[in-house]
Amino acid sequence: GNSVTQMEGPVTLSEEAFLTINCTYTATGYPSLFWYVQYPGEGLQLLLKATKADDKGSNKGFEATYRKETTSFHLEKGSVQVSDSAVYFCALSDTGGYNKLIFGAGTRLAVHP
């Protein structure tokens, strides 16, 4: 079945460091890919998405490119801030429907001043 694999955390960085969180997927067909972020005590917020191969999603300085050849959707940010500390989830839309997301395990990011 479809699945998402994320790099394990926690990832600890200093402010202004470069961030990469790896995400690979297994899927039949052509799913849409998403990154969601969860701040402490809150629900998930959509960070960015890509709906087809070679699409680049971007938001708030974060970027991810839908790479069909490597089945990857790595999240990157050039300069992280303390306020980016959160848990990041990679997800894909399952063939059963666009509300049926399959999530990775999540990667906790801690950014220190």
Next chain:
Amino acid sequence: KAGVTQTPRYLIKTRGQQVTLSCSPISGHRSVSWYQQTPGQGLQFLFEYFSETQRNKGNFPGRFSGRQFSNSRSEMNVSTLELGDSALYLCASRRGRDRTNEKLFFGSGTQLSVL
């Protein structure tokens, strides 16, 4: 515009009891889905409702059920609670079901603890 509202925010129950969680979607959103979040299993899809009909269901036992009302509000019910049902239950809504409008809006969740 109010976001997705889930009540209650916290709930403590004992094994064998049943529980009902409530979700009010964003105004105008007709699609509601539910997810269970646990440290061990991560985020798992429970079910999806659109126009009062269940459209999709995840791999959970029949003890987990839900419904949607004509105003799009949704409830989920868990009967005969087990310790393993302790989790954060997240509700998400979106306007429709088509691919062009894929953004899901999540509530803050209901934290259920089963003792």
